[in-house]
Amino acid sequence: MASDSNPDSDTEPLEPTADPDSDADQANEEALRRIADRNPTRLGVGRSGPRPTTDALLEFRADHGVARDAVHSRVSDGLIDDLGLVELRTTVADTDQYLARPDLGRELDADSLERLERECEPAPEVQIVVSDGLSSSAVEANVPQLLPALLDGLEGRDISVGTPVFVEFGRVDVMDAVGEELEADCCVSLIGERPGLRTAESLSAYLVYGPKRGSATAKKSVVSNIHDGGLPPVEAGAELVDLIAEMLAAEASGVDLREDDREFRTE
Amino acid sequence: MAVKTTTPDVGDRFDSVVEVLAKANEPKTGDELAGIAADSDAERVAAKRALAGIRLETLRENPVVPADEDEVTRVIQEAVREPIYEEIKDWTVADLREYLVAMGTGEREIAAIRPGLTSEMIAAVTKLMSNLDLALVTSRMEVPARCNTTVGERGTLSFRLQPNDPADDVSNIVDATREGLSYGVGDAVIGVNPVQDSVETTTRILEATHEFIEAWDVPTQNCCLSHVTTQMDAIREGAPADLVFQSLAGTEAGNDEFGVDVDLLDEAHDLAQRRCVSSGPNVMYFETGQGAELSGDAHHGVDQLTLEARCYGLAKRYDPFLVNTVVGFIGPEYLYDGRQVIRAGLEDVFMGQLHGIPMGIDACYTNHMGADQNDIENLAVLLAAAGANYFITVPMGDDVMLNYQSNSYHDAAALWELFDLEPAPAFREWLAEMDLWREGRLTERAGDPTIFT
Numbered sequence: 001m002a003s004d005s006n007p008d009s010d011t012e013p014l015e016p017t018a019d020p021d022s023d024a025d026q027a028n029e030e031a032l033r034r035i036a037d038r039n040p041t042r043l044g045v046g047r048s049g050p051r052p053t054t055d056a057l058l059e060f061r062a063d064h065g066v067a068r069d070a071v072h073s074r075v076s077d078g079l080i081d082d083l084g085l086v087e088l089r090t091t092v093a094d095t096d097q098y099l100a101r102p103d104l105g106r107e108l109d110a111d112s113l114e115r116l117e118r119e120c121e122p123a124p125e126v127q128i129v130v131s132d133g134l135s136s137s138a139v140e141a142n143v144p145q146l147l148p149a150l151l152d153g154l155e156g157r158d159i160s161v162g163t164p165v166f167v168e169f170g171r172v173d174v175m176d177a178v179g180e181e182l183e184a185d186c187c188v189s190l191i192g193e194r195p196g197l198r199t200a201e202s203l204s205a206y207l208v209y210g211p212k213r214g215s216a217t218a219k220k221s222v223v224s225n226i227h228d229g230g231l232p233p234v235e236a237g238a239e240l241v242d243l244i245a246e247m248l249a250a251e252a253s254g255v256d257l258r259e260d261d262r263e264f265r266t267e
Numbered sequence: 268m269a270v271k272t273t274t275p276d277v278g279d280r281f282d283s284v285v286e287v288l289a290k291a292n293e294p295k296t297g298d299e300l301a302g303i304a305a306d307s308d309a310e311r312v313a314a315k316r317a318l319a320g321i322r323l324e325t326l327r328e329n330p331v332v333p334a335d336e337d338e339v340t341r342v343i344q345e346a347v348r349e350p351i352y353e354e355i356k357d358w359t360v361a362d363l364r365e366y367l368v369a370m371g372t373g374e375r376e377i378a379a380i381r382p383g384l385t386s387e388m389i390a391a392v393t394k395l396m397s398n399l400d401l402a403l404v405t406s407r408m409e410v411p412a413r414c415n416t417t418v419g420e421r422g423t424l425s426f427r428l429q430p431n432d433p434a435d436d437v438s439n440i441v442d443a444t445r446e447g448l449s450y451g452v453g454d455a456v457i458g459v460n461p462v463q464d465s466v467e468t469t470t471r472i473l474e475a476t477h478e479f480i481e482a483w484d485v486p487t488q489n490c491c492l493s494h495v496t497t498q499m500d501a502i503r504e505g506a507p508a509d510l511v512f513q514s515l516a517g518t519e520a521g522n523d524e525f526g527v528d529v530d531l532l533d534e535a536h537d538l539a540q541r542r543c544v545s546s547g548p549n550v551m552y553f554e555t556g557q558g559a560e561l562s563g564d565a566h567h568g569v570d571q572l573t574l575e576a577r578c579y580g581l582a583k584r585y586d587p588f589l590v591n592t593v594v595g596f597i598g599p600e601y602l603y604d605g606r607q608v609i610r611a612g613l614e615d616v617f618m619g620q621l622h623g624i625p626m627g628i629d630a631c632y633t634n635h636m637g638a639d640q641n642d643i644e645n646l647a648v649l650l651a652a653a654g655a656n657y658f659i660t661v662p663m664g665d666d667v668m669l670n671y672q673s674n675s676y677h678d679a680a681a682l683w684e685l686f687d688l689e690p691a692p693a694f695r696e697w698l699a700e701m702d703l704w705r706e707g708r709l710t711e712r713a714g715d716p717t718i719f720t
Contacts, residue, residue, distance in 0.1 A: 031717040035442045040433055042663035043446050047714040050680035052663060060640070060663055064672070067634040099599040099635055100296045134635050194598075195634050196670035 040198070063197040070137040070192070070200035071095070075166065079140060083147055085130060085166035086119050088112035088178075092169035105171035106213075108178070116165070116181055124162030126154060126244055127184035127211075131170030133204075135192030141201040142226055142233040143190055149237025150188075157245055172206045172220070179211025186247055187211040188240065193224065201227045205240055209253035219254040221247070281317055284329040288387070289570035290314035291394040293610050297558040297571045297601035304570075318391055319361040326387040327356065331569040331577075337519045338529050343386050343580035351383030360391045367392065367404045367621075374409045381623050386517075386580035389621050390573040393614050398649070401613040405620055405653035412549040412625035412656075414488045414509060414588040416691045418455050419625045419656035424688040426679050427589070427627070427659045428453035431460050431668035435468050437475040443662055444479060445716035450676040451683075451709050454694035455589060455627065455657040456510060456552065458490040460669060469493045470506040477507040477544070483719060486693040488545050488588070490552055495527060495535045502542045509545035510588060511535050512552040517577030520565035529581075536585045549588035554629070555579070556593045557611050558601030571601065572614055579622040590624050591659065592616070595632040595643070596671055605642030608632060612646045616655045627657035631673040640664055640672060647674055651682040658682075680709050 036044030045056040052060070072095055080087050089112055090105045092098045098105055108116065120127075128150070132139055147164065154161050162184060167174050172189050179187035189206040196202070203226040208219060221243060226236040247253050281287045289298060290305040291314035298304035305311035327347070334340045358366070366372060366380070393401070411419035418425040430443030440459055447453050457476050461468045469491045476489035488509030491498060495513040502508050513532065516522045522529075539550040555578040560566040566574060575592070582590050592615035595608040602608050612628055619626030630646040632638040647658060664675035682688065689695050689707065698704035703713055712718060 028715070028717050031720065032715070035446070035716055039439045039442055040667050041430075041439065041443050041661075042665050042667075043442055043716065045663055047450075047677060050677060050684060050709065052675065052677050056663060060665065063665075064634065064639060068639075071635045099637075100603055101300060102600050103300070194670065196667065197634070197665050197672070198667055200634075 060197070067195035067197060067200045070135040070195045071099075073136045074168070075132045075136045075139045079144065080166045083130075083143065083164070085164050086115065087166050087168070088115060089168040090170055090174055095169075098169045102171050105169055106173040106177065108167070108174065108181075112167075113181065116178065120163040120165065120182055123183045125160045125185045125248060127162040127175075127179050127182055127187045128164040129170070129175045129178050129187060129189045130164065130166045131174060131189060131191040132168060133170065133172075133191035134194040135200055135202070137195070137200045138192035138203040138227065139190070141228070142203040142236075146190065146203070146226065146233035146237045149234045150240055153238055153241030154244065157241065159244065159248065175206065175208065176211045176213045176215055179208065180213055184211060185209070186244060186253070188244065199227055199229060202230060203227060203233070205236065207240070207243060207247060207253055209247045209251060209257075219256060221253045221257060280313060284321070284325065284387075285331050285569055287314050287317050287321065288331065288391060288394065288573050291318045292570050292572055293394070295557070295571060295601065295607055295611070296599060296603040297561055300600050301561050301566060301568070301570075303568060315395060319395055320359050321391065322356065323358050323360070323363065323388050324356040326360075326391055327352065327385055330385070330387060331573055332518055332567045339517060339519055339522070339577050339581050342529060342584055343577060346580070346583065347385060348382035351380060355380055355383050360388070360395060363388065363392045364395045364400070368400055373407050377408055377621070378623075381621070384621065386576040386622070387573060389579075389618050390576035393572060393576070393618055396617070398610065398613055401617040402649055402653040405613075405617045405650075405655070408620040408654070410620050410623055410625045410656070412586075412588045414545045414547060414549050416454055416486050416488070416693050418589070418691050420691070421654070422688060423691050424651055424655075424679075424682055424686070425455040425627070425657035425691050425694075426452035427455045427591075427657055428457045429460070429659050429661045429666065429673070430457065431661070431666055433462060433668045435462050435472065437471055440472065441475055441479055442716060444476065445719040446662060447660065447676050448483075448485065449703065449712070449714055449716050449718050450679060451690055451698055451703060451713065452660045452676050452679045453485065453487050454691040456488050456490050458492055458512070458552070460492045462668060464493045464497050466497055466500045466504065469497050469501040470504065473501065473506045473508050477509075484697070486697050492554075495531065499535055499538055502538060507544045509543055510550055510552045511539040511543065512554070514554050514559070515578045515581055516559050516563065516565065517574030517581070518560050518565050518567060518569075520567070521560040521563050521574070524563035524565055532585065549586055549625070551585040551587040552589040553578075553582045553585075553587055554591055554593050555582070555615070556597055557615065558597045561601065562597065572611075575615055576618045576622075579619045579624055583622050583624050587624060589627060589657065590619055591627040591629050591657070592619075593629040593631060595636060595638060596629070596669070598633055599636045602636070604637030605632070605639070605645070608636070608638055608642060609646045609649065612650060613653070616650055616653065625656050627659075628655050629659035629673055631659070631671050633671045643672070643674060644678065647678055647682060648685065651686050651688065680713070684708070
């Protein structure tokens with residue numbers, strides 16, 4: 001790959017720096033490896049002339065492809081059935097509209113409102129709302145483990161849980177609509193985070209006490225970065241049980257619950 | 268539909284200056300989300316026609332948010348140099364466009380009218396200009412600024428090195444700095460976004476970057492982009508900062524969402540001038556971005572481009588060293604895809620430079636936006652051609668802390684080569700001393716962070 005410099009050129013062209021055959025370069029290569037391995041950033045990727053190497057370029061594009069696919073694919077019907085979720089949707093028509101109109105992703109469509117009344121238990125202490133959000137992969141990867149852990153934990157504390165629902169094209173705040181309709185004491189939204197290039201499988205849990213349409217983001221508590229490389233889903237389930245018990249006891253969430261709970265990750 | 272109003276020039280199809288400005292905008296999802304965009308392309312062009320005939324005086328006298336309700340309006344109005352305004356107040360917005368694009372108009376001619384312009388006038392003319400108009404007129408403007416280095420001089424293109432780390436780990440931050448410097452980037456600033464907004468973290472980051480800059484004698488400046496009050500506390504306790512940073516909005520209510528107001532910014536500017544370790548005179552750094560006001564419900568029914576212009580009107584008060592729009596960070600509900608991001612990027616840099624502020628750009632996108640690396644490489648080529656002062660760069664374009672993508676360290680050398688540009692002079696000389704720069708190009712050593720170990 002690294003050819004000799006063009007003899008006609010006045011300046012030395014940019015070529016990959018490492019030549020694995022020389023000892024000095026080998027030591028350099030090891031130092032580079034140490035930097036690259038220690039860092040979560042894409043360091044020590046090298047270059048071809050002024051541009052990234054082909055490997056680094058394609059790896060970047062591959063990670064971006066996974067992230068894009070997570071945004072644009074939908075949670076499978078099989079998963080929704082397996083978890084026994086009542087399937088609802090918002091007033092959003094398709095993914096394009098979902099991305100452009102967050103306001104439409106906060107309200108249920110007419111059929112879903114009816115279904116909610118017909119099929120879901122009213123006035124539970126806790127209502128669980130699962131949404132694809134910005135990553136269906138996050139739901140697929142985490143909810144099958146997180147949900148049973150959460151349900152078991154709440155049952156163990158004698159906290160009543162309503163009928164869990166899945167809301168397609170839901171934003172975080174759709175839990176306000178669901179919770180308000182059902183008159184739940186508190187609502188938990190399990191929703192796919194905006195995917196990064198490191199992982200497309202990160203899930204967030206938002207919690208609100210006294211769900212009401214239009215309530216401020218600051219009134220919500222959040223547990224984010226739920227995935228195998230961050231907060232593993234089963235541990236997240238246990239953490240959520242503790243937080244819900246605290247919310248129910250204090251009758252508050254978000255900044256009303258903990259003053260230092262100010263840093264919110266928005267969608 | 269046809270409503271006559273008392274506002275002169277607006278015509279009988281629209282009710283107000285605010286409505287004409289909003290509907291004359293190129294398509295943006297943020298204006299649609301706010302419910303103020305044109306309903307059709309025909310209506311959009313009708314609004315552009317109406318706008319073309321509006322006189323600058325009408326725009327001055329009808330600020331999009333009334334002066335008695337909004338201190339940003341007052342800052343903009345009070346900064347107008349009246350004799351120059353008097354000379355141009357009867358121009359229409361079309362006259363202004365034609366002055367800017369005329370043969371023979373250069374920085375001198377633009378500088379001659381600049382103090383008479385308000386942010387609303389600048390926003391208005393932007394809405395009449397095509398992408399190539401924007402690039403052409405931007406290339407005619409030269410707005411340099413000086414902190415430890417001078418950026419924005421003709422023939423130069425600078426870069427912010429953004430070595431963010433998801434755990435604020437300073438050894439990782441320094442490694443990413445090493446790698447960036449080895450690609451020749453970092454002459455605009457070594458600027459770190461911390462995860463944790465605390466005096467302790469801010470101080471740690473400022474100390475680590477400052478020590479590195481001193482140890483290797485790098486002609487640049489450091490900055491930690493925590494909230495301005497956090498930086499002020501850190502600086503008061505002795506943290507070594509070259510610049511003071513804050514995000515700005517184009518309305519008082521928007522700045523309130525950011526936890527700042529003009530008094531606080533005045534105080535920060537005053538402190539920066541007295542306590543920053545840099546040689547100045549320009550010691551402030553601001554970031555902006557279309558849509559910030561709507562996302563904070565502080566937009567007053569005004570379109571996102573006009574509010575963005577007002578950010579620059581506010582920034583100008585503080586003679587900043589760096590101002591950049593973080594154009595594609597906000598998401599698809601404000602700028603939907605690569606096309607909208609590219610348009611907004613051209614608009615923002617043009618508007619900043621026409622305000623007379625030294626403007627750069629974070630050409631960036633998130634993963635839920637209809638854009639990819641090719642789109643922002645396109646934008647970088649356009650704005651390097653147009654003469655933006657600087658770009659943001661991160662390792663391989665991937666910021667693992669802020670979870671978005673921007674230009675790569677690699678892009679600097681490609682843009683210098685494409686347009687025959689160079690880093691800021693003092694930094695370029697330092698690169699040459701480090702054997703990283705020779706005869707207008709990076710050398711074979713480039714790209715190896717172990718040089719700085």
